[in-house]
Amino acid sequence: MSIEERIREVEQKISAACERSGRSREDVQVIAVTKYVSLDTTKEAFRSGLAHLGENRWQDAQEKWFALSGDPELPEENRPVWHFIGSLQTNKVKDVIGRFTYIHSLDRLSLAEAIHKKASQLGIVVPCFIQVNVSGEESKHGLRPEELEPFLEKLSVYPSVSPIGLMTMAPYESEPEETRVVFRALRELRDGVRGRSPYGERLEHLSMGMSNDFEVAIEEGATWIRLGTILVGKEEES
Template sequence: MDEIQQNLRQVKESIAKACRRSGRNPEDVRIVAVTKYVDVETTRRALDAGLVHIGESRAQEAVPKWKALGDRGVWHFIGHLQSNKAKAVAGKFTYVHSLDRYSLAKELNRRSEGVGQPTRCFMQVNVSGETSKHGLRPEELTDFAREAAEFPWLRLEGLMTMAPFTEDPEEVRPVFRQLKALQQELQRLGDPRLAVPHLSMGMSRDYTVAVEEGATFVRLGSILVGQSYSAGR
């Protein structure tokens, strides 16, 4: 069995156990294979192993991979996105996980209209408050969501956060729990544009805790596909 296939089987087993502990259906959890640290061939192997969702975070490295393999899978841009890179992402990446400011929403909407394809967006929230991380402050989310919902070529799919790096994943459970609470706050507004059904949270070290707290997308790199370019989670 290919190493990625074996890794995927183990990850699915762990997700299934986390779902049993929290009373969830494993089919509601999607795995995004984070391929930003590996080459095109390894990304191809991930798709061959049955992975559908592919995550990249640097436009200059992601676009060549998309050109080689874009007819396969569903592509996610998961890194910080500069407004001047929106052109490179629109029409190629179905999902953007890092919408966190009005200027980016405006430019991404414009570029999405230009290619005639809406972009599905996760609003990134800096729940932990770490200065090293991008994202909206929790108290900014509602107003920003209302503004972003006005752009006709953006679809607000959910919320995303990055938890602090810790050895004990239990330490970051409150971060995931707060993102779930923020999702529920938006849903209580009753605006169908703000239904935000998805939560993108959890990485290789803490994804099972994220699943227990409601993650519908987990972003997994080293635990699935390894890391060739540099160290990563």
């Protein structure tokens, strides 16, 4: 199946999920996760209209980034918008900040400090999703839900870090419906903290839902979904 065919099929599923939940299609943005595909496939995905690309490790992303975004003469509209969706080590911040527009995995103050330091040097503000481990799985990164509000209070000392929402990863389930409780919990957590945190309505977004469960995530309020295999396929291990 070509990427164009995959896009059409996914688009139908997104539109149907929005209709079922009474949402506008424009409320949901798609990130094409290219970590398991080649540079050529990544280029094809971008040419096919997938403007937002997601990678989870700089060492795997750098060839694609330099090929698609490395030319400083290239107009901004001809470059992808890059999302860093994996766990970010503080020693990799220098490589990622300034190249990736969005960070989806802010989960500790030491990382916020490193992002702020690099962003300040570049004169930019970095939109970040705070990763919350809603499911409580030991294998997953993220704050515990009860840690979110204290974390938000402490973030205010890093003005180059701009939290715009929350991110979570649900456990893989053979029945996607079983992930609903996780996505609903993240939405309810977001709704609860918006009125009490210093960031208020700026905590707008929910980055949740992947190839196996994105339709349920949309029904529960996802504003960004991260789609790899179902959208661009899988060619190689990263």
